[in-house]
Amino acid sequence: xxxxxxxxxxxxxxxxxxxxxxxxxxxxxxxxxxxxxxxxxxxxxxxxxxxxxxxxxxxxxxxxxxxxxxxxxxxxxxxxxxxxxxxxxxxxxxxxxxxxxxxxxxxxxxxxxxxxxxxxxxxxxxxxxxxxxxxxxxxxxxxxxxxxxxxxxxxxxxxxxxxxxxxxxxxxxxxxxxxxxxxxxxxxxxxxxxxxxxxxxxxxxxxxxxxxxxxxxxxxxxxxxxxxxxxxxxxxxxxxxxxxxxxxxxxxxxxxxxxxxxxxxxxxxxxxxxxxxxxxxxxxxxxxxxxxxxxxxxxxxxxxxxxxxxxxxxxxxxxxxxxxxxxxxxxxxxxxxxxxxxxxxxxxxxxxxxxxxxxxxxxxxxxxxxxxxxxxxxxxxxxxxxxxxxxxxxxxxxxxxxxxxxxxxxxxxxxxxxxxxxxxxxxxxxxxxxxxxxxxxxxxxxxxxxxxxxxxxxxxxxxxxxxxxxxxxxxxxxxxxxxxxxxxxxxxxxxxxxxxxxxxxxxxxxxxxxxxxxxxxxxxxxxxxxxxxxxxxxxxxxxxxxxxxxxxxxxxxxxxxxxxxxxxxxxxxxxxxxxxxxxxxxxxxxxxxxxxxxxxxxxxxxxxxxxxxxxxxxxxxxxxxxxxxxxxxxxxxxxxxxxxxxxxxxxxxxxxxxxxxxxxxxxxxxxxxxxxxxxxxxxxxxxxxxxxxxxxxxxxx
Ligand code: CA
Numbered sequence: 001x002x003x004x005x006x007x008x009x010x011x012x013x014x015x016x017x018x019x020x021x022x023x024x025x026x027x028x029x030x031x032x033x034x035x036x037x038x039x040x041x042x043x044x045x046x047x048x049x050x051x052x053x054x055x056x057x058x059x060x061x062x063x064x065x066x067x068x069x070x071x072x073x074x075x076x077x078x079x080x081x082x083x084x085x086x087x088x089x090x091x092x093x094x095x096x097x098x099x100x101x102x103x104x105x106x107x108x109x110x111x112x113x114x115x116x117x118x119x120x121x122x123x124x125x126x127x128x129x130x131x132x133x134x135x136x137x138x139x140x141x142x143x144x145x146x147x148x149x150x151x152x153x154x155x156x157x158x159x160x161x162x163x164x165x166x167x168x169x170x171x172x173x174x175x176x177x178x179x180x181x182x183x184x185x186x187x188x189x190x191x192x193x194x195x196x197x198x199x200x201x202x203x204x205x206x207x208x209x210x211x212x213x214x215x216x217x218x219x220x221x222x223x224x225x226x227x228x229x230x231x232x233x234x235x236x237x238x239x240x241x242x243x244x245x246x247x248x249x250x251x252x253x254x255x256x257x258x259x260x261x262x263x264x265x266x267x268x269x270x271x272x273x274x275x276x277x278x279x280x281x282x283x284x285x286x287x288x289x290x291x292x293x294x295x296x297x298x299x300x301x302x303x304x305x306x307x308x309x310x311x312x313x314x315x316x317x318x319x320x321x322x323x324x325x326x327x328x329x330x331x332x333x334x335x336x337x338x339x340x341x342x343x344x345x346x347x348x349x350x351x352x353x354x355x356x357x358x359x360x361x362x363x364x365x366x367x368x369x370x371x372x373x374x375x376x377x378x379x380x381x382x383x384x385x386x387x388x389x390x391x392x393x394x395x396x397x398x399x400x401x402x403x404x405x406x407x408x409x410x411x412x413x414x415x416x417x418x419x420x421x422x423x424x425x426x427x428x429x430x431x432x433x434x435x436x437x438x439x440x441x442x443x444x445x446x447x448x449x450x451x452x453x454x455x456x457x458x459x460x461x462x463x464x465x466x467x468x469x470x471x472x473x474x475x476x477x478x479x480x481x482x483x484x485x486x487x488x489x490x491x492x493x494x495x496x497x498x499x500x501x502x503x504x505x506x507x508x509x510x511x512x513x514x515x516x517x518x519x520x521x522x523x524x525x526x527x528x529x530x531x532x533x534x535x536x537x538x539x540x541x542x543x544x545x546x547x548x549x550x551x552x553x554x555x556x557x558x559x560x561x562x563x564x565x566x567x568x569x570x571x572x573x574x575x576x577x578x579x580x581x582x583x584x585x586x587x588x589x590x591x592x593x594x595x596x597x598x599x600x601x602x603x604x605x606x607x608x609x610x611x612x613x614x615x616x617x618x619x620x621x622x623x624x625x626x627x628x629x630x631x632x633x634x635x636x637x638x639x640x641x642x643x644x645x646x647x648x649x650x651x652x653x654x655x656x657x658x659x660x661x662x663x664x665x666x667x668x669x670x671x672x673x674x675x676x677x678x679x680x681x682x683x684x685x686x687x688x689x690x691x692x693x694x695x696x697x698x699x700x701x
Contacts (some may be wrong), residue, residue: 023139023155024086026183030258039085039540042133042178043410046256047328050412051500052541056548057586058503062517062527067590068549069107071100073579077639078128078536078557080408082178082497083581084136085542085551086155092553092581093131097145097175101158104551105544107583111158121147122668123443124172126194126628127559128639129668132252132408133178135186137206142186144175150188150204164209166190166202171245173197177252182263182301185212189250193271193321194445194628198242199249201265203304213304217248217267217292229306233291239280241290244439244446246278247271248293252408255326255341256301260356263301264341266323267292273402274433274448275317276390286390289314294322296343296351298358308358310379312345317390318371318431319402319447320347325411328355331418333362333480342479344411344422346404349375352479364482366475367405367426371398389431395453401429403493403560410538412498412506414520419485421498421506422475425560430454443675444625452623455633458694474498474508476523486523492575494560497538499550509535509552511575515582532595533578534561547585555579562639563631574598574638598638601645603700605692610683618687621680625672634691644692648685655685 024040032038033045036054044050057065073079077095084091090104097117101110122129125146135142140161141153148167153160166188167173172195179188186209189201202214219226219234221242226234237246253266270278270293274286281287294313299306313320322345330339333352341355348369352361360379371387389396409423432453439446456463472490477483496509500520509515511534517527534556541550556577576598608615622634629640636642648654657663659681662671672681 024136025138029181037543038087039083039542040136041084042082042135042180043255043327044540046258048253048255048325049327049329049415050410050498050538051414053502054541054543054548055502055504056543057501057505057550059505059519059526061586062503062505064586065517065527065529065550065584066586066588067529067592068583068585068588069590070583070592071102071107071109071581073555073581074098076577076579077555078130078561079553079555079579080130080132080176080537080558081553082133082410082538083540083551083553084134084141085540086136088544090551091134091141091155093133093143094553094579095129095131095555095557097131097143099134099141099143099153099158102581104542104549113153113158113160115145115149115151117146119666119668120670121174123670124192124195125174125176126191126445127176128557128562130176130558132176135179135181137181137184137186140206142179142181142206144177144179144188144190146174146176148173148175148190150179150186150209152206152209162209164204164211166204171195171197180254180256181206182256185301187254187263187301189265191249191251191268193245193247193249193268194447196245196271196439196441196446197247197249198245199247199268201250203301215299215304215306217250217297218246218290227306236289236291237279238282238287241279244278245271250323252323253326255328257328257339257355260339261300261302262298262307262355264326264328264355265297265299266321266326266343266345267295267297268321268323269293269319270316272439272446272448273317273319274390274437275315276433277437277448279315285393286315286317290316294320294345294347296322296326296341296353298355310351310353310358310360312343312349312351313347314380317388318347318398320404321345324404324406324408327411327413327420329413329415331480340479342420344406344424344477346400346406347371348400348405350422350477350479350482352482362482366422366477366484367400367424367473369399369405370428390433393433395430395432397428397430399428400425401427403427407559409495409536410497412500414500414506417476417521418478418480419520420477420479421500422477423495423498423508424473424475425493426473427470427493440675443672445628450623451627452619452632455623458691458698460698472511474506474518474523488518488523488525494534494536494558496535496552499539499541501541507539507550507552509537509539509554511556513575515539515552515554529582529584531582532576532592533580534575536561549583549585551581551583553581557639562629562637563627577639600642603645603692603696605644605649605689605696608686608690608693610686610690614683614686615690617680618683618685621676622684622687625676626684634688635695643688644695649689649692652682652685656681659684
């Protein structure tokens with residue numbers, strides 16, 4: 001640590017009563033905001049502001065920023081991690097939950113660790129095999145793996161100290177989020193709400209992985225022994241929701257206020273999405289708020305005791321998670337100094353709450369949205385009845401769609417400007433209730449909607465027009481006025497997380513393969529670096545020997561990238577995945593190697609000869625079981641195999657060997673034998689053959 005003189009070291013040893021030995025302790029985490037050399041916790045501080053006071057790189061000299069070093073990753077999947085920097089060393093997680101350590105000044109590799117997540121785990125992940133980062137405590141690093149383990153590594157050597165399975169691995173739980181650590185308790189949740197799990201967060205002893213408490217976000221089948229907060233929640237559900245898990249996973253955001261002794265967690269969507277199937281009510285069309293879905297919940301970090309909650313989307317039915325970044329700050333509102341909590345959840349509204357009590361202060365839409373007419377003075381949405389597709393039974397185009405107005409990509413805060421920077425996203429979706437839907441506990445995206453309903457026709461002009469309406473934005477949001485002070489429109493959606501600095505800068509990578517710096521007060525673009533690949537992860541900054549560094553993990557992937565990227569529009573340049581850590585400092589002039597050619601297989605399908613009925617069956621099964629990884633309407637992506645170009649299209653037996661027999665399960669393509677008959681698997685092949693012919697005929701090569 002920068003400020004560890006003998007005095008501080010001595011007081012740390014006293015404060016910790018010898019429990020943790022040397023290294024990161026509570027005082028370091030509580031004072032992380034002042035420690036500009038390091039970046040020791042996910043959001044830089046417990047308040048998760050992602051603001052560094054460092055100003056050595058600033059508006060006047062940022063044009064001299066250059067590449068100091070880079071490191072290639074060994075995974076070509078989505079890279080979403082926030083690196084940690086401790087005492088001149090940089091640690092990060094990559095896709096497939098691998099961990100790497102570098103000298104933060106030179107880039108010299110120090111060690112790496114591969115938890116050997118089984119390839120078949122990939123089918124449990126809704127949104128790519130990503131990992132968002134580590135936590136540090138004592139002389140150890142902690143992270144979750146895609147298959148649900150929590151692992152403690154020796155920070156010096158990368159050797160395993162302990163590991164603990166935190167989920168029922170027979171269910172579709174995954175971990176992609178970064179742990180946080182409060183007073184020696186490692187906090188981690190999990191994902192899987194598209195696959196029928198019941199969400200929770202738990203605390204584990206940093207010393208040995210012992211589970212200390214577990215906080216479920218949704219009720220199980222009611223019982224006398226339930227805690228009061230779950231008894232209250234059960235009143236807001238109907239039917240036998242526990243049979244389908246309920247959802248409410250805590251897959252990303254947390255924040256902590258040490259003075260109030262409150263841990264804040266963001267809770268995800270319902271399982272299934274369609275409320276009529278999850279909590280049918282008396283008439284079967286859906287009823288109830290379904291607590292604590294889509295809520296921000298405050299709990300005691302020492303015991304897991306419930307304190308308060310605020311539900312952003314009561315009775316959610318659109319995949320509107322409240323797992324998005326939770327940020328704490330103090331500011332004057334209506335003449336009073338308020339301790340606030342802020343969030344821009346998927347539902348498109350920016351919320352300001354009193355973080356001591358959960359009292360609603362204000363909410364305004366940060367993107368155009370169509371599900372609500374506004375939020376009333378009690379903080380309850382005034383719904384647009386047409387968007388309640390599970391009630392009407394009719395398909396509805398709703399803005400935003402399941403990717404939200406803002407997804408997991410971290411925001412950042414500038415206290416001088418009192419601005420919250422939001423990586424926002426505008427994309428509507430068609431929600432079409434699937435009649436007679438039944439959950440499949442084995443495989444597939446279990447949401448209760450027909451996921452093929454929004455598929456675009458083969459006509460490239462129409463596709464181009466629709467995709468022209470999808471955009472990404474960097475918003476500089478004034479949380480008091482509840483409006484954007486400035487905004488940047490990006491050419492594409494799914495842009496990077498954010499960093500704000502005392503140098504008056506905001507850093508962001510984007511889907512146009514750039515890494516940029518903007519003026520914090522005006523939004524003027526001051527510097528840009530060609531990153532060669534889409535950047536979705538958030539940058540960090542640190543200093544060593546009087547020099548400031550900015551680091552960002554580049555590498556295209558994640559939910560949007562795997563489902564909506566490839567070959568949608570003729571002549572559109574697909575975004576490549578080149579997974580690589582990029583590190584910058586003033587005056588550096590490093591260069592990246594030349595961009596490799598994107599090796600696309602030719603689009604050369606066999607002729608389409610199947611009957612219309614077979615193709616329709618294949619389309620239906622494709623939408624439910626294949627589209628979430630291989631893209632709607634089989635348009636493919638650059639991250640996962642583009643099935644239109646698959647060699648197995650030429651040969652029925654090899655297609656069956658993959659989909660039915662699971663010969664590629666080590667790569668993540670597991671057998672679908674338990675969910676799909678051989679006939680259905682053939683029908684999916686015929687559907688993909690038809691789609692490939694359509695796209696070749698439309699001029700895609
Ligand atoms: Ca979800």
